[in-house]
Amino acid sequence: MIRPNRSINLAVAQMGPVNLADEKDTVVSRLIEMMEEAKARSCDFVLYPELALTTFFPRYWVPEIAEMDKYFESEMPNERVAPLFEAARKHGIGFYLGYAELTAEGRRFNSSIIVNKAGSIIGKYRKIHLPGHSEYRQDREFQHLEKRYFQVGDLGFGVSELMGAKIGMGLCNDRRWAETYRVMALQSADLILFGYNTPAMNQNAVEEPHLKMFHNLLSIQAGAYQNSVWVAAAAKSGSEDGYRLIGGSAIVAPTGEVVAKAHTQEDEVINAVIDLSLGDYLKEHIFNFDEHRRPEHYQLIVDRTGRGAPESPPEEFIAPEQIGPV
Amino acid sequence: MIRPNRSINLAVAQMGPVNLADEKDTVVSRLIEMMEEAKARSCDFVLYPELALTTFFPRYWVPEIAEMDKYFESEMPNERVAPLFEAARKHGIGFYLGYAELTAEGRRFNSSIIVNKAGSIIGKYRKIHLPGHSEYRQDREFQHLEKRYFQVGDLGFGVSELMGAKIGMGLCNDRRWAETYRVMALQSADLILFGYNTPAMNQNAVEEPHLKMFHNLLSIQAGAYQNSVWVAAAAKSGSEDGYRLIGGSAIVAPTGEVVAKAHTQEDEVINAVIDLSLGDYLKEHIFNFDEHRRPEHYQLIVDRTGRGAPESPPEEFIAPEQIGPV
Numbered sequence: 001m002i003r004p005n006r007s008i009n010l011a012v013a014q015m016g017p018v019n020l021a022d023e024k025d026t027v028v029s030r031l032i033e034m035m036e037e038a039k040a041r042s043c044d045f046v047l048y049p050e051l052a053l054t055t056f057f058p059r060y061w062v063p064e065i066a067e068m069d070k071y072f073e074s075e076m077p078n079e080r081v082a083p084l085f086e087a088a089r090k091h092g093i094g095f096y097l098g099y100a101e102l103t104a105e106g107r108r109f110n111s112s113i114i115v116n117k118a119g120s121i122i123g124k125y126r127k128i129h130l131p132g133h134s135e136y137r138q139d140r141e142f143q144h145l146e147k148r149y150f151q152v153g154d155l156g157f158g159v160s161e162l163m164g165a166k167i168g169m170g171l172c173n174d175r176r177w178a179e180t181y182r183v184m185a186l187q188s189a190d191l192i193l194f195g196y197n198t199p200a201m202n203q204n205a206v207e208e209p210h211l212k213m214f215h216n217l218l219s220i221q222a223g224a225y226q227n228s229v230w231v232a233a234a235a236k237s238g239s240e241d242g243y244r245l246i247g248g249s250a251i252v253a254p255t256g257e258v259v260a261k262a263h264t265q266e267d268e269v270i271n272a273v274i275d276l277s278l279g280d281y282l283k284e285h286i287f288n289f290d291e292h293r294r295p296e297h298y299q300l301i302v303d304r305t306g307r308g309a310p311e312s313p314p315e316e317f318i319a320p321e322q323i324g325p326v
Numbered sequence: 327m328i329r330p331n332r333s334i335n336l337a338v339a340q341m342g343p344v345n346l347a348d349e350k351d352t353v354v355s356r357l358i359e360m361m362e363e364a365k366a367r368s369c370d371f372v373l374y375p376e377l378a379l380t381t382f383f384p385r386y387w388v389p390e391i392a393e394m395d396k397y398f399e400s401e402m403p404n405e406r407v408a409p410l411f412e413a414a415r416k417h418g419i420g421f422y423l424g425y426a427e428l429t430a431e432g433r434r435f436n437s438s439i440i441v442n443k444a445g446s447i448i449g450k451y452r453k454i455h456l457p458g459h460s461e462y463r464q465d466r467e468f469q470h471l472e473k474r475y476f477q478v479g480d481l482g483f484g485v486s487e488l489m490g491a492k493i494g495m496g497l498c499n500d501r502r503w504a505e506t507y508r509v510m511a512l513q514s515a516d517l518i519l520f521g522y523n524t525p526a527m528n529q530n531a532v533e534e535p536h537l538k539m540f541h542n543l544l545s546i547q548a549g550a551y552q553n554s555v556w557v558a559a560a561a562k563s564g565s566e567d568g569y570r571l572i573g574g575s576a577i578v579a580p581t582g583e584v585v586a587k588a589h590t591q592e593d594e595v596i597n598a599v600i601d602l603s604l605g606d607y608l609k610e611h612i613f614n615f616d617e618h619r620r621p622e623h624y625q626l627i628v629d630r631t632g633r634g635a636p637e638s639p640p641e642e643f644i645a646p647e648q649i650g651p652v
Contacts (some may be wrong), residue, residue: 009515098354123639128620131612156623158387166636176612178504178552179624186626187636206607211581215551218582222548225541226504255537256544281532283633286502290632294454297482298505298628300512306616307609310485310492313449 004275006240008029008163008191010232011046016266017238024080027053030267031088031097037269039091044117044163046269048243049236050098050127050171050195051082056236057100058145059199059243061136065108068143068149072102076113076121082156089119094162098171098195100149101126110150112169112195123160125169126153129177142202159187165276168229172196175233176219178226179301185227186289190276192223194233200244212246218260225256228279228287238265254279331604334489334517336558337364339370340575342592343564350406353379356593357423358413363595365417365499370443370489372595375562375575376424376453376497376521377436379407382562384425384471385525385569387462391434394475398428402439402447415445420488424497424521426475427452436476438495438521440486449486451495453481455503468528485513494555498522501559502545504552505627511553512615516602518549520559524569538572543584545616551582554605556611564591582606 015032018027025221031048038046053059054071062068076099077085094116101111110127121208130142130152157180159166167182168191175194200212216233224231230253237247249262251272260270283289301309339360344353357374364372377383380397388394402425403411414421420443427437436453454577456478458470483506485492494510494517501520510518526538542559550557563573575588577598586596609615625638 020631059421068365128623129618131618152620153623154640156637161636173618174614176552178508178548179619179627182504183624183626186630186633188633202611207581211583215582218544218548222504222544222552225544226502226548245449255533256541257537286499288632292455292457292499293503293505293631294478295628295631297454297479300509301505301627302621302624304512305619305621306614307512307514310487311482312479313484 002279003273006276007162007273008045008165008276009041009043009245009271009273011041011043011271012232012234012249012253012260012262013038013046013048013270014234014247014262014270015049015052015236016267017240018236019241020055024053028081028084031084034267034269035084035087035091035093038271039093041269041271043093043271046093046095047193047194047232047234048095049234050112050197051100051207052097052195053099054235054246056197056243058132058149061142061143061145061192065149069102071136071243072100072108072120074102074104076101085119088115092117096169096193096195108150109153110146110171112171114162114167115120116162122162122170123158124155125158125171126155127171127283128153128157129173129180131173142199144199144202155184158182159189165190168192170194172198175223176215178223181223181227181229187230189227189229190279191230191232191274194220194231196233197236198246200246216246217250220250220252221256221258221261223235224252224254226287228254228282230274230276230279232253235262254282276305277313329599330601330603333371333489333599333623334371334602335597335599336366336577337367337369337595337597338366338558338560338577338586338588339372339374340560340573340588340594340596341375341378341562343566343571344562345567346381348381350379354407354410357410357523360593360595361410361417361419361421364597365419367595367597369419369597372419372421373519373558373560374421374521375560376438376523377426378424378521380426381566382477382523382569382571383577384458385469387469387471391475397429398426398434400428400430400603402427411441411445414441414443418443421521422495422521426580434476435474435479436497438497440488440493440495443490448488449484449495450481451484451497452481453497453500454479454483455499455506456648468525470525470528483509485510486513491516494518496520498524501549502541504549507549507553507555511555515555517556517600520546520557522534522559523562524572526572539574542572542574543576546576546578547582547584550578550580552613554580554608556600556602556605558579561588563588572652580608
């Protein structure tokens, strides 16, 4: 079946670098160019990266956070990104876009929106798993200041309905946390979208650099398989003013198999016709949550944040005659 | 550093098939032979599979569950397995062993014990994620009756302290569920052990058989990486009376890398000196739970068992001006 009944022709638009000097207008033009490529391939939807309109500015420390205002959007859509929304309407293609959000109350989030083919925003996400730190760290060769420039997201892990699919929204570091996928799968997500900016070099100086790509793929492949969902992830890649980002944008099936993968460090569109029913056999058997999950044994996941002491086992768990040398 | 300060020379004893006709004495001799091989390699500990003393009997349906009593142990240790405990004391090697447990009250569990080098049982686990079904299924070519022969474990996901490590205990299907690893990691597990019996063919007739091994490795690699722990898994493999089991026993580092892997379908010992400190850099940075986890957004993991409707987003999440065509 070339086009299964419940299917989406999904495009992932990996971006090459966005440098400090790049104007947002230019960036929006690049996004539109990739949407046109997606249109030429009959795609229904385009996934763009996290903070797609700017360089990954959390790598830079500035004493006054307001100095970063120019990288934030105080409304969405706005004049600069309007052409992208117009292109969506013109081509009948929805999209997912990450950007820095500054609210009217002065709150800052690492956010994303999901937009339908009529150019209407139908869902919004504010990043929950912010990595890095909030102050300048003299002990670090690389700064990663997401905790300085953004507040923790307050909208939960949302699932939006579009194109006959339930679509979960996440950003970057969220994809490494199993809870992200599970909370979305428990809302019947069929497809989970991530945009990301992953530095090729960071504080883990003891770690071999090739593991960055392995960890990227391992996380999204396991999240897909263990939740019987499609996962797609779009990177910003290449060298932003000398700071390398990994690419490796990918579309992963509910089996955990990579079905499309970017292989450049530039603007690059990959796509796949994804059958939303493909994970059904997994949802009915091995990952039938109703049959097999045991939430009564998962309580620590919400009761604890960090690593703590082992729980005491139930008193009767080892009868006295079972202890000691035989 | 050939032998890091906090290290264990860990052996994983994969087993070839155990057929219906095999006596437990014979099986125990095989386990001891593998312990002796581990001793020759200066190992500290041996990991054995799930239901290591018998064939994987949940593939067979019998009308009266009591007909399966011969596959269960009503005490542990007992006369038949005593030689294994004696070997542990003699060689100064601890072990993890899966077996079918029948309690004095007539309850049945798919259980495992962890035993120190003095031959004393120091921890016990009863399998929580039982796969399969509880009744004969005429629609199925293969029966998988774990839910018939076993109750759901009632001891939680325990962590035992041994050899300077905090060791989590799981069995088979547990390794596919992200909650298993997380609940143990939240108790500061350094190392998580699984025994397993995974049929090479089962109900997922639509799935390519090679995916079985991929899913096995994907699950334990992701569990290791995302929790910064070592994971080891021991299979029963080969053809048990014509029913094929996958092998693929492995030791996986906190980076997610496979550092040792079985490659036969027979009794086979693999081992690795594992540095318990290897995951520290991950625990301090990317997977610093205290810094980065957000349990306030994970509540559905314990509030829901199965897949349900999407949660309503907070009312303010899309301001009216953000909805609709631009």
